[in-house]
């Protein structure tokens with residue numbers, strides 16, 4: 001048999017996502033442990049003063065100095081996620097917001113211009129609208145789904161473009177390839193917060209994003225335990241731009257959290273697919289419900305960016321939003337009547353969660369801005385968990401029947 005016809009083991013580079021999520025980035029210690037070790041240590045010792053000096057000059061791949069700079073368990077998490085995304089490198093952050101702030105602040109300086117989509121997670125909006133302007137960075141906001149607005153706002157020398165691939169809570173889908181083409185034409189770096197799309201359903205780097213940002217608190221943990229974040233990009237960007245900023249300003253991930261999140265990655269693909277199947281089922285079943293003004297889910301025929309989501313996403317994600325016709329009072333009655341869904345503000349969790357954005361996550365926004373973003377008084381964000389989808393649908397239908 002010719003060599004190339006013999007069965008062969010897939011090489012590490014050819015592993016598919018599910019294999020990478022279980023085996024990627026492992027650094028096994030001399031004890032040969034099965035489950036990744038938690039190196040819950042702040043510091044590292046040196047055999048000699050000369051070794052310490054050499055390590056401070058240039059730390060090798062397996063050499064660590066201080067947990068704020070890096071840690072073996074955190075490094076496993078970074079390598080596993082980078083391997084999944086096909087990114088050259090990753091820096092793990094203490095939370096999603098430490099990652100968003102680290103990615104932006106490390107690359108921007110006074111006088112720079114940024115273009116951002118307007119429909120952002122509240123804390124992302126705070127960084128772009130309130131913090132960056134204090135340091136002399138100019139930010140132009142656009143409707144992320146309107147390419148003409150991106151084109152008009154971008155100018156020669158625009159330093160960066162920031163967007164959430166799927167917006168929270170109205171689930172607008174931005175055409176990443178089209179925005180990246182416009183941004184790259186003026187030399188801007190494209191940063192994508194990919195939380196709602198998840199690493200399972202959307203490969204934003206392949207679509208033209210330069211930098212990917214995650215809140216690992218959401219689907220990557222997926223079981224409501226720890227905060228975490230990650231910045232992914234080229235080795236040059238992560239090690240020369242992001243790392244110096246993060247390691248000196250203190251936004252690094254804890255080794256314990258990295259261990260929890262490594263375990264989360266092992267089941268990420270299975271969980272996201274099961275949760276998205278439930279979300280799609282509930283969205284389809286509630287579409288057209290007489291008590292609802294609107295059901296929003298990226299793969300529904302009624303979704304305004306249905307074509308874009310079909311092109312760039314493998315599924316619709318684990319979250320849908322419903323707009324209850326009776327406004328805030330009716331929305332509160334539905335939330336309070338639910339027995340399986342819990343009222344909280346997280347998403348991507350094994351437990352199904354409902355959120356009333358207008359009075360919680362987006363409470364701070366003036367009414368006019370809420371209206372502009374489609375955050376109506378009746379809007380409820382529904383994050384589907386791992387429970388039985390029939391039970392969840394029945395829970396929602398029973399609550400809706402009360403209004």
Ligand SMILES: *Cc1c(COP(=O)(O)O)cnc(C)c1O
Nearest residue numbers: 095096097121193195215217228
């Ligand atoms: C939750 C979230 C963040 C912030 O993440 P934390 O881990 O809570 O700091 C940023 N962006 C989006 C889209 C999010 O959903």
